[in-house]
Amino acid sequence: MKTIRRLKLREINRKRDFDEMTIGTPVTPATKIRTTPTPTPSSTPRTREEKILVTVRIRPLTPRELANYDLFAWDCTDDNTLVSTNLNHDRHNSTYTFDRVFHPSCPNRSVYEQGARDVALSTIKGINATIFAYGQTSSGKTYTMKGIAENCIDDIYAHINNATTSRFVLKFSAIEIYNETVVDLLNRDSGALRLLDDPEKGTIVEKLTEEVIKNSQHLRRLIATCEDERQVGETSLNDRSSRSHQIIRLTIESNLHDELRCAKSLLASLSLVDLAGSERAAQTNAAGARLKEGSHINRSLLTLTNVIRKLSGGKKTGHIPYRDSKLTRILQSSLGGNARTAIICTVSPALSHVDQSRNTLAFATSAKEVTNTAQVNMVVAEKQLVKHLQKEVSRLKAELLSPEPSSSECLKSLLLEKEQKIQQMEREMDGLKRERDLAQSQLEVVRKLQDYNGPSHQVAKRLSFASENVSGSKKKIHRRGRLSIEPCILRHEIRKIEMIQRRLGEEANRTIELLSSHTLENNESIVRLVSDIKSMNASLKNDISVNEEDGGNLKEEIGRLNCEEIASLEEKLEQVQKSLDKLVSGEEGGVDSRSPLKNRKRNNNMPNFIRSPCLPNVHDIENRDPGTHNSDVSVDTFNQNQATPYKTADDENSPKKTTPKSASKQPQSSVSVKKIQMMFKTAAEDNIQSIKAYVTDLKERVAKLQYQKQLLVCQVLELEEVNDGKNDDVEEQSPMPRYLVFEDHRKQIIMLWHLCHVSIIHRTQFYVLFRGEAADDIYVQVELRRLTWLEQKLSDLGNASPALLGDEPAGYVTSSIKALKQEREYLAKRVSTKLSAEERETLYRRWDIPVEGGKQRRRLQLVNRLWTDPLNLAHVKESAEIVAKLVGFCEAGSAEMFALNFVNPSDKKSWIGGWNMISNLLHL
Numbered sequence: 037m038k039t040i041r042r043l044k045l046r047e048i049n050r051k052r053d054f055d056e057m058t059i060g061t062p063v064t065p066a067t068k069i070r071t072t073p074t075p076t077p078s079s080t081p082r083t084r085e086e087k088i089l090v091t092v093r094i095r096p097l098t099p100r101e102l103a104n105y106d107l108f109a110w111d112c113t114d115d116n117t118l119v120s121t122n123l124n125h126d127r128h129n130s131t132y133t134f135d136r137v138f139h140p141s142c143p144n145r146s147v148y149e150q151g152a153r154d155v156a157l158s159t160i161k162g163i164n165a166t167i168f169a170y171g172q173t174s175s176g177k178t179y180t181m182k183g184i185a186e187n188c189i190d191d192i193y194a195h196i197n198n199a200t201t202s203r204f205v206l207k208f209s210a211i212e213i214y215n216e217t218v219v220d221l222l223n224r225d226s227g228a229l230r231l232l233d234d235p236e237k238g239t240i241v242e243k244l245t246e247e248v249i250k251n252s253q254h255l256r257r258l259i260a261t262c263e264d265e266r267q268v269g270e271t272s273l274n275d276r277s278s279r280s281h282q283i284i285r286l287t288i289e290s291n292l293h294d295e296l297r298c299a300k301s302l303l304a305s306l307s308l309v310d311l312a313g314s315e316r317a318a319q320t321n322a323a324g325a326r327l328k329e330g331s332h333i334n335r336s337l338l339t340l341t342n343v344i345r346k347l348s349g350g351k352k353t354g355h356i357p358y359r360d361s362k363l364t365r366i367l368q369s370s371l372g373g374n375a376r377t378a379i380i381c382t383v384s385p386a387l388s389h390v391d392q393s394r395n396t397l398a399f400a401t402s403a404k405e406v407t408n409t410a411q412v413n414m415v416v417a418e419k420q421l422v423k424h425l426q427k428e429v430s431r432l433k434a435e436l437l438s439p440e441p442s443s444s445e446c447l448k449s450l451l452l453e454k455e456q457k458i459q460q461m462e463r464e465m466d467g468l469k470r471e472r473d474l475a476q477s478q479l480e481v482v483r484k485l486q487d488y489n490g491p492s493h494q495v496a497k498r499l500s501f502a503s504e505n506v507s508g509s510k511k512k513i514h515r516r517g518r519l520s521i522e523p524c525i526l527r528h529e530i531r532k533i534e535m536i537q538r539r540l541g542e543e544a545n546r547t548i549e550l551l552s553s554h555t556l557e558n559n560e561s562i563v564r565l566v567s568d569i570k571s572m573n574a575s576l577k578n579d580i581s582v583n584e585e586d587g588g589n590l591k592e593e594i595g596r597l598n599c600e601e602i603a604s605l606e607e608k609l610e611q612v613q614k615s616l617d618k619l620v621s622g623e624e625g626g627v628d629s630r631s632p633l634k635n636r637k638r639n640n641n642m643p644n645f646i647r648s649p650c651l652p653n654v655h656d657i658e659n660r661d662p663g664t665h666n667s668d669v670s671v672d673t674f675n676q677n678q679a680t681p682y683k684t685a686d687d688e689n690s691p692k693k694t695t696p697k698s699a700s701k702q703p704q705s706s707v708s709v710k711k712i713q714m715m716f717k718t719a720a721e722d723n724i725q726s727i728k729a730y731v732t733d734l735k736e737r738v739a740k741l742q743y744q745k746q747l748l749v750c751q752v753l754e755l756e757e758v759n760d761g762k763n764d765d766v767e768e769q770s771p772m773p774r775y776l777v778f779e780d781h782r783k784q785i786i787m788l789w790h791l792c793h794v795s796i797i798h799r800t801q802f803y804v805l806f807r808g809e810a811a812d813d814i815y816v817q818v819e820l821r822r823l824t825w826l827e828q829k830l831s832d833l834g835n836a837s838p839a840l841l842g843d844e845p846a847g848y849v850t851s852s853i854k855a856l857k858q859e860r861e862y863l864a865k866r867v868s869t870k871l872s873a874e875e876r877e878t879l880y881r882r883w884d885i886p887v888e889g890g891k892q893r894r895r896l897q898l899v900n901r902l903w904t905d906p907l908n909l910a911h912v913k914e915s916a917e918i919v920a921k922l923v924g925f926c927e928a929g930s931a932e933m934f935a936l937n938f939v940n941p942s943d944k945k946s947w948i949g950g951w952n953m954i955s956n957l958l959h960l
């Protein structure tokens with residue numbers, strides 16, 4: 037029982053070992069395929085030792101043996117044990133154990149399954165396999181091997197048909213060793229084949245035919261052919277006795293594709309060996325050829341036995357007589373080498389053959405001690421390998437010379453990604469910087485407010501800026517935490533503006549009266565006017581004291597500012613200004629009928645008398661570069677400048693007053709008269725200029741006041757909204773980065789400018805000046821609120837859009853559009869002087885201004901297109917650049933020119949005329 041258990045364990049272990057065996061260094065079988073064994077780079081070759089599987093099959097008694105009343109000499113006591121039933125042979129070992137013992141009734145299928153299948157199917161896994169039958173003549177070797185081959189074919193093809201990942205190639209070859217001659221059974225005409233020793237492949241048969249098998253039927257036919265071709269002879273023991281050793285070799289190549297896309301194969305061969313049977317001449321009665329055959333058979337079998345015996349003794353390094361026979365040479369790898377081997381020893385049950393059977397069992401006993409070292413044979417086809425290596429070399433060479441496009445693309449995309457990350461971080465940093473600046477500017481503004489209101493004003497000032505939120509596809513703008521100032525500050529502002537308005541109104545009215553009362557027909561009257569204006573200003577109270585007492589609510593307070601008189605004053609001053617212009621330029625009949633100077637007597641000599649070639653017109657003053665424009669031509673300036681009564685003779689030395697060459701040719705008396713005339717003319721000019729500058733300044737102060745009033749209204753309205761809780765929801769909006777807020781507000785402002793027909797000079801100035809700095813926020817806020825309010829007001833009137841204008845549009849829009857038209861005409865005139873011919877042509881081309889129509893028309897066309905597309909930011913930018921160039925703006929202007937209401941309006945800040953046009957729209 038112990039023996040049986042040991043055999044079973046051995047069988048289990050053998051199976052497990054080969055299931056685990058996957059990789060190894062192959063020894064290529066002897067085939068004509070040129071392959072190169074390649075050790076796999078990723079793993080070490082693994083070799084497992086395994087004993088040869090040895091089974092014994094007892095055939096039934098043949099009819100001949102039965103006829104001779106032969107007896108059974110053996111009994112299969114179990115699957116592994118064979119016991120001799122002949123008690124007369126006690127001196128011999130009567131019990132034999134093998135891996136398996138098949139009793140006489142055991143069919144071929146069982147013999148295959150238990151004695152050969154596992155080994156045979158190793159071939160599919162790349163392991164060489166050999167199955168052979170050994171036994172005396174007529175013991176059933178051929179019968180058994182036929183059964184093995186049949187079943188192998190079925191199993192191998194069943195496996196191939198089920199395989200999905202590999203492609204199999206089967207090749208077939210067959211030899212017989214007859215009288216120590218190797219013959220090709222597929223091509224017997226090739227004669228005796230030589231055996232060659234290949235250092236890698238071992239012993240190979242030269243010029244052996246190898247046929248690729250198409251299918252199982254093909255294989256069966258080939259086997260059948262070989263059977264037919266094999267040397268068979270009749271002996272006394274076997275009618276069809278095999279007189280040769282037959283070796284059928286099935287080479288199975290399974291192609292795989294590894295990760296290098298280099299074709300690799302598992303290559304192994306299955307050798308099915310049907311040996312000729314040992315025989316005793318006495319028994320076979322062989323003579324002649326049969327005797328000779330028997331002699332060769334016995335000799336080769338003897339060598340096989342010797343090899344097995346030696347191998348079974350554990351010797352592998354000593355001399356193993358493989359070369360003593362062709363059979364052992366060819367089977368060398370199967371005997372103690374790189375193969376799995378199964379030997380089925382066939383035994384006749386007849387008592388008459390018991391000695392032969394004992395020899396067979398002795399052989400089997402030795403064989404089961406032989407250890408093989410099977411490996412998985414993985415080969416890479418030489419051509420494919422060379423091709424693959426050549427490709428690799430070329431690729432590496434190319435990579436060395438220049439990076440592959442794919443690598444460069446990869447590098448580029450990485451760089452781009454990094455660049456984008458850097459840009460994003462920069463944007464975030466920018467945002468943070470802006471937030472910081474914003475906080476600083478808020479602090480600064482609050483500080484200014486505190487300074488302005490004085491320490492006694494215990495008021496909390498809160499200043500925050502607009503933000504917006506994008507909700508869904510529709511952009512909804514929320515202004516949150518706008519410039520909210522405490523009511524007491526607003527009240528203070530309103531009352532101060534009220535005082536300034538009163539004082540300014542008085543000054544303007546009295547100035548207009550004075551201008552109306554003076555004829556200005558000579559220099560004397562002009563000087564008198566100047567003097568009167570000066571006295572009038574001196575008599576006016578400059579001290580603006582604000583009543584800080586609590587009054588009514590803010591709406592009532594602001595209502596007091598709604599004074600029609602101040603609005604009409606601005607218009608009156610405009611007329612005065614124009615009249616003065618015409619007086620200076622000497623235009624005939626240019627006095628407006630509504631002008632306060634309409635009662636002035638016309639003096640025909642006046643134009644020639646006071647004409648000045650360098651007199652600036654109103655636009656020159658209004659649109660002068662804010663950095664260089666001296667806008668402080670105010671009451672104070674006027675007061676400081678003495679009116680020029682008469683020029684003295686010393687003035688003749690002034691380099692500015694050069695005498696024309698033609699004058700020297702005049703008689704002396706004439707010269708003196710002309711000189712005196714010139715003196716008067718110059719004096720009159722200066723005085724008129726002073727008056728004009730004063731009126732201009734008055735007008736601007738009125739406009740500024742109007743603007744400040746409007747801002748106050750906005751703030752009061754906003755404060756009311758906050759108090760009413762209308763903005764509560766807005767406060768909950770999450771803040772956006774400030775620079776984004778700025779961009780969005782600027783877009784809104786640009787659109788509102790367009791809708792409200794705001795001066796394009798103002799637009800330009802604002803656009804150029806405020807570029808999103810932290811300090812700009814407050815100005816942007818104010819501008820946005822002012823324009824929003826204005827647009828709302830115009831919308832309410834139904835006149836916000838020119839498309840809605842009827843024949844008699846409301847005055848607001850009409851005057852705005854008219855002012856805008858005048859502004860464009862003014863700018864068109866400057867195109868030829870402020871832009872070079874080249875610049876003009878470039879612009880005409882870019883702005884699609886047709887050549888037809890003449891220069892003047894082209895200039896107007898160009899200007900008419902400026903600031904017309906508020907949604908196109910590139911257009912806006914370019915428009916601003918062109919207008920800035922035309923009017924001579926520079927970025928050095930001060931934001932204070934857009935003075936806010938918490939700056940004392942009486943301060944003499946820079947002020948540009950662009951606001952005048954806006955102020956025309958702000959009639960409260």
Ligand SMILES: Nc1ncnc2c1ncn2[C@@H]1O[C@H](COP(=O)(O)OP(=O)(O)OP(=O)(O)O)[C@@H](O)[C@H]1O
Pocket residue numbers: 094095096098140171172173174175176177178179180274276277278279311312313314382
């Ligand atoms: N297990 C078996 N069951 C039935 N019949 C068998 C069995 N084994 C062998 N035979 C029969 O025994 C006879 C001899 O068998 P076989 O020719 O296979 O012997 P052999 O060992 O090949 O002989 P040789 O060495 O002379 O070629 C055949 O008629 C065969 O049909």
